[in-house]
Amino acid sequence: MSTLRFALRSDKVDKSGKCPIELIYQIAGQRKKIFLEKDGKLIKLNYINWSIETQTAVYVAYPKAKKLLYANIEFANILQSRGIQGIAILESEADGINSVIAGTRLQIANIEKLFELNKQKYSDEDVINKFKEAKTGVTKKTEHRELLFDFMDKYITDHEPRRAKGSLSVYKSVKTHLQNYQNSTGDKVRFESINKAFFERFQSFLISDGKLNNTTIAKVLSTLKTFLSYAEENDILVNGNYRKFQIKREKLEVIALTNDEFTALLEKDFTENKKFDRVRDIFCFSCATGLRVSDLIQLKREHIKKDEIKLTVKKTKTELIIPLNKISAGILDKYKDQAKPLPMISSPKLNEYIKEACEAAGIDDQIEIVRFRGANRETTIYPKYKLIRIHTGRKTFVTLSLEKGMSAEQVMAITGHSDYSSFKRYVDITKKLSKVVMAKAWGEVNHLKAV
Structure with missing residues (x-):
């Protein structure tokens, strides 16, 4: 068990009548002492500005300080022999010194903790050397x-x-x-x-x-x-x-395919371009299941159980059950004779080819992306295909599922979202959702003709 104390070295009084503060660290019967510093200079106090009980600096108003300074005859004689008036510290100076003392306590405790986390034995010298290194910024052998x-x-x-x-x-x-x-x-x-x-x-x-x-x-x-x-x-x-400290988060655009764009990509004839054909299938499978790229990569035949996918999500380590639908089942059937369910390629190539495939499918609406750098607003316009990545598939699944009338809870159960606050942005941007839900609950309505 270690102990850490701070003491005023009154035997080291300087020409101004102030004494340095000493850090005393002890463990296993061994003791190490060093003077406390701030910005490379010793921290010094008059004895009246030090509390032995709390081991902290204390502020004393000037009239009282002057009286106390000369109440100690021995100390007063030292001051007088040197012609010193013995001016005490300001309240702000006391606060600054106490901040250093409190910070030192924290730092010593954390140095001990790091030794313990690394399962290393440590001595008084080890701890103090580590403390000194943090102050100087270097070690004997290499940069600290x-x-x-x-x-x-x-x-x-x-x-x-x-x-x-x-x-x-x-x-x-x-x-x-x-x-x-x-x-x-x-x-x-x-x-x-x-x-x-x-x-x-x-x-x-x-x-x-x-x-x-x-x-x-x-x-x-x-x-x-x-x-x-x-x-x-x-x-x-x-x-x-x-x-x-409160972190201010700006609302981000949700880039996802509309139903028409998804259908256009799904039905695009890539017979003459096998590369685009395979990439389109991988991407559309993500759009139809909500799977992340990490789970598309780990997908095996054993994960497919009749009419559903059952696997442990790589990111969250939770088990997920995803019902197959007409589109996802059709894509799996297309590659049923291959060892793996999907013809996966590396993520960088996947992202590169998806853009090209989406451009070929005519997914080129102009999208405005707004970002702020401090208070400065920065706007850039992109054709939509340039903003599409493999993770767009998961976002497309969420937005289209909501638009088709699935509840937020049902979609979250399939995607594995556990936090509604992060999921809510999909609900907010799905403008068709209220109409779909109303029609599902109360039936379709014919367009009214103007009288």
């Missing part, structure tokens, strides 16, 4: 990686066997942005320093220096919050003030 970055590396390594590469790449990207921020601003990125104010500074950096739009920035900030929450679950001490 801050505790937070060490923990991020450990998170990525520990989760590699259980997580998809895409999801972990987001954490690697966040780490890179944080390192760029630290290198550019000199603002040390540590668990104890990531508070609401840090999030605001980091967000501004991502806008100006990171050259990211607001949508990407929201993803980075959200991932960082998720990581901090995970660190807390692993007993890492973080600055809980970060939760006060």
Whole structure:
């Protein structure tokens, strides 16, 4: 069991009458002492501004400070022999010193925790050396990686066997942005320093220096919050003030095929182009089942049980049952003599060829994409086929299923969506939904003729 204390070294009084604060770390009967610093300079106080009980700096108003300074005869003699008036610190200075003390406690505790997570034994010297390295930014052999970055590396390594590469790449990207921020601003990125104010500074950096739009920035900030929450679950001490920062998310366009576009692609004759024919079938199968590309890739004959698909989703590790329909069953029947249910190819090639196949099918409506970079609005117009990717198939399944009258709950059960708040955007953009539901419940209505 370790102990951490702070004490004022009154035997080290300087010419101004102030004494340095000493950090005393003890574990397994061994003790290490170092002076506390801020911005490379020793933190010093008059003895009247130090509380032995709370081990913190305290503010004392000037009249009282002057009286207290000279109440200690021995100390007063030292001051007088040096011609010192002994001016006490300001209230803001006391707050700043206490922030350093609190941050140091957090940092020492987190250094211990990282040793424990890595199942490493550690001594008083190991902990203090790690603490010093974080202050100086270097080790004896190589550049030091801050505790937070060490923990991020450990998170990525520990989760590699259980997580998809895409999801972990987001954490690697966040780490890179944080390192760029630290290198550019000199603002040390540590668990104890990531508070609401840090999030605001980091967000501004991502806008100006990171050259990211607001949508990407929201993803980075959200991932960082998720990581901090995970660190807390692993007993890492973080600055809980970060939760006060509210992430503003902009409403994104949902790119999905309309029913007419889907039919045009499905019925397009690609007899002379086998590449487009196979890619069209893969994409339309996703449109008819809602499967992600990761699950299209893992799909095997064993997953197809009579009139349904039953598999464990690669991303969420949950079991999913998807009823086959006329279109999905027809595509499977087309490739029934092959080893795999679908003629899958690599995702990059799949995305490239889907665009070309959709262009050939005449899916070329002009789509306006609006993004914000800070307060600046940026608009770009694309022909629709250029915006289509394999994941558009899943979005198409959701929007068309809702338009055909399926309830949100029924669609979510098939796609595996567990969070209605993220699913709701599909309901919002499906303009035909209310008419379809009304007609299904109350019957079709003939168009009224003007009198």
